[in-house]
Amino acid sequence: MTQSKSHQKIQVQIEKGHKNYVLITCDEPSANGEMNVEMSYEGDPTLLAYLLEGAQDYVNEIELVEE
Numbered sequence: 271m272t273q274s275k276s277h278q279k280i281q282v283q284i285e286k287g288h289k290n291y292v293l294i295t296c297d298e299p300s301a302n303g304e305m306n307v308e309m310s311y312e313g314d315p316t317l318l319a320y321l322l323e324g325a326q327d328y329v330n331e332i333e334l335v336e337e
Contacts, residue, residue: 277308290317292325 273281277295284291290313297306311318 273308273310274306277310281310285312289313290321292318292321 274295274297277293280295281293284293291311293310295308299305
């Protein structure tokens, strides 16, 4: 799958300073609710899983506070 130019630009900047990263970008939803989502990652698979779990925990905490 070809990545958008904006996703590629962000990825290049992240790669300059980080050996492990997960980058997820998305466009605004279309009128029918579809959304283009892109993901890039680099690094140790165990650490990447830890980063994703930490991000999910963070989002869950925000949702609890907002309720």
